[in-house]
Amino acid sequence: MDARLKLGHDAEGVDRASLEPRANPVSSHNHDIEEGTALTPRFDANGLVTAVVTDAASGELLMVAHMNAEALAKTIESGEAWYFSRSRGKLWKKGETSGHVQRVVELRVDCDQDALWLRVEQQGAGACHTGRRSCFYRAVPLGKNGAALQFREEGKAFDPEAVYRKK
């Protein structure tokens, strides 16, 4: 099973060795993947790549999600963010329930093509299901393990109960 989907127009064959886990950039050496112009995402054993989503204007990290090949293809085609929900096991358009769609300003891929960066215009009040703008609303104090988390975004930007109507 080849976890690396050939999406690019000039991708060369990828040997099986390149499909082994290779998270550490120091030890990944595949010139075509790193220096080429073909998008050849390295999907994991579950067929997913990590998607990091930042606010295009502020640079703030909004959320981290995952994409399968179909979510990635739909995102590229539509310019709006689609993901794959691991818990629900299905394709998911961000904002399909909440209306909080993400318009993709720029999509980037990393050196070893196992992570994507979406710079987005976040529609609506926020990206996080808890009602906050960002999922990263708590800071971990440095210097001492076990210290209490500090809220950085205490107030909610929207009411999740109202936005994600309970079924």
Add this chain to the structure above:
Amino acid sequence: MDARLKLGHDAEGVDRASLEPRANPVSSHNHDIEEGTALTPRFDANGLVTAVVTDAASGELLMVAHMNAEALAKTIESGEAWYFSRSRGKLWKKGETSGHVQRVVELRVDCDQDALWLRVEQQGAGACHTGRRSCFYRAVPLGKNGAALQFREEGKAFDPEAVYRKK
């Protein structure tokens, strides 16, 4: 095996249901994890959480890496970034070979505590083993699947052959 390590000082017991995959924020509902002040990271089956690393000054996404419990503890204690290399299967201090240490300005955790955000001061010329400042140096054109990647950071900031001396 409990994948959620208790690092916080006031963590409550985590039931096994919360250890099931739950990537989609909409469907994860654990009030203690989302609204509490205890750091209780949700490590995956390999004992890892995703670490997103941005430049504290520019907001640029530098890299995506992984941490195990020990890497996270060392990062918190030292204020410098430690990761776990999936390919080498070992703890790894960023910059231990290159000198390109990352001083952590702020560490944040996301709603369901399976991802971390490090805002860092990147020492040295860059974070990417290819010699670039960021690992995300190529853009994926939107609108049409299969279009060629576009380089956004063509030039190298450092010579990886010199920095990562071949053994």
